[in-house]
Amino acid sequence: MLTEHAGKITSIVGRQLEVKTVVVHDLNKQRSVDLTGVKVSNDPFEIINDSEIQMMVEVMGTIDQAKDYIEAALRAGKHVVTANKDLIALHGPSLVALAREKGCDLFYEASVAGGIPILRTIVNSFAADRIVEVKGIVNGTTNFIMTQMNQNGLDYATALAQAQEKGFAEADPTNDVEGIDAAYKMVILTQFAFGMDIKLADIYVEGISKVHAADIAEAKRLGYQIKLLGRAKLIDGSIDVTVAPVLVPQTQPLANVANENNAVFVTGAAVGETMFYGPGAGELPTANSVLSDIITVSKNINMGTTGTRFNEYQTPIQKATDDQVVDPYYLALEVADRPGQMLKLTEIMTENQASFNLLTQTELPDQRARIMLVTHEMSRQQLKRIKVALQEVADLEIKAAYKVLN
């Protein structure tokens, strides 16, 4: 892309960008890119110690090693562009502080939602607004799986196998399907949208591996699709961040984000509801985001304005408590199909001041039944109490408790 669009880039930046050195792990591997005139090395210090080089781009992945190299590069006064989501989610604040101390730029647009320029958009276009909620489909693997389950009625295992076959899921899919990858992205999105440096441990994370075809079917009947959604929500100045399966209304723009695509839905107090949709990963979309960073750094070098933070908005963390976070919920229970079970359920709901507006019961083999209900809004504290109480009922198992988007 740097070669193909050299003319356009030079005209925008006002300088010609030159790739001097490329560091690779395996010098003998065949590359599909023409590297004529470029020094190819397997030693990162060929970049870090080269005083001619002004900018380093890190797309090697890993956490500790990449961190070492990036820190060394910043210490050597080099601007850094990285696509490393895990690193930024885990060590963002210290790297950002080091960059500022050294007067260097540090950009990482590609770290969240690959081809969607969401970080820069939040910085540039929501500066004057107060963001009240960011929710998004930020993991392509799980969205592909959920799309197969929602649209083609596949069960989880079959949909996962298909995702693996197509190369959308890894052999060990844990990081994706258990919501960890999405949670990393929510750490970064929360930092940008709310100026708060939250940690992975601050996020309630639940993956999709327990979503049942029966839940998908019931949600569909009610006009919803189940999606793995990250949500960061401001409640009275406090933040609540979750990654979990959520029932999304069919008419909500997020419901139609299919397959491996990503989308981030940003609600601003002034601007209202906006959505940014695009490919969440892939070689070229990621390259485009990395290049938008490279161009920004280059413009800053040109104008002598390097050293400002990617996101200048900083505010102390304040976490919402369980009684502040209020949502309607979809609950699925498996019970022994005998009189009195429904009474116990309604008793527990009533004791916790919760109510529901919809309940269906379907018979299962072996004298068992599946009860699915949608509650009115209740706090996460109420939900927790209800779950504890339900767990004490004999022959009753909680199969799902998912938020429902209004």
Added chain:
Amino acid sequence: MLTEHAGKITSIVGRQLEVKTVVVHDLNKQRSVDLTGVKVSNDPFEIINDSEIQMMVEVMGTIDQAKDYIEAALRAGKHVVTANKDLIALHGPSLVALAREKGCDLFYEASVAGGIPILRTIVNSFAADRIVEVKGIVNGTTNFIMTQMNQNGLDYATALAQAQEKGFAEADPTNDVEGIDAAYKMVILTQFAFGMDIKLADIYVEGISKVHAADIAEAKRLGYQIKLLGRAKLIDGSIDVTVAPVLVPQTQPLANVANENNAVFVTGAAVGETMFYGPGAGELPTANSVLSDIITVSKNINMGTTGTRFNEYQTPIQKATDDQVVDPYYLALEVADRPGQMLKLTEIMTENQASFNLLTQTELPDQRARIMLVTHEMSRQQLKRIKVALQEVADLEIKAAYKVLN
């Protein structure tokens, strides 16, 4: 918003922004904003001639008058932020040139798609990519009308009346319903996406006032919604820009952009398909876009980097010819219901090397019938020839010829 988010804005800009003078048309009108400490005048030169003022924001509308004041402000060395789409679409290039000559910033994010930060996103995030197509729902009034027709089966007149009642359409809706407002926005989008200064006259514009409920119903049966779409498409380095009703597949993200919302779908050679969705108008969304410009200007003043163009990408115009622009089409014809009419139709299609993959005929009163068909891809030249030939057939009337999105 400036007052409410003063802390955040000051921390981002690094300076405090102060509103010194507000110019209004009617000094006696009650305002809902607290203007204590602000000079209120009805003379624009109270701003233009005030050497203390660094930036002027124009949100008064009109073309010639606003142009005069903006030019005077730029000549006086003031940076200008405007939301004036008509003005920028008609006189953008000369104003941009004047701003650059004077070393001033001129930004107009709010001029296209109100609350969606689409111009800045194209500038910042597609700089390294080659945009191949921009298509969008960029007029809220017509999208509200089309949504009512698509979802609730209303006819055009009833849907328009409803839009007028809700304040989405003006008493004289011509500018909106005939596609002129959308065309202005496509002029600006084309400039940003392709670097080409096209004129309104370069755009093929067709409004929605002739879209018939029968077309909506047939499109729905085939899995499409009819939307008023602006499209700027690059074909072999040449540009083709249209504003017209288009059949959009239900699964395309644009189909689910409902009511008065806007969305711009940008296809990059590298990044692939992305979409930016949000409110197309409204007091606060527009204010947010205006403020993002104000903040950008302020940062530039702070860093001494004013005077660069909003969009640096410039390339000579090259217009695509009718034989280069290829699409499938939906055609609706009204014919006398007698033998031989269908033969004439297929003869004309065949003579022009066109073919169709779907045809339905429904009977109308008075021995007439409505024929609706979807063609394979053909050039606009072929379509024009077919239309000319069809017009010569007795008792045959062309009711619609709309592009179909693949």
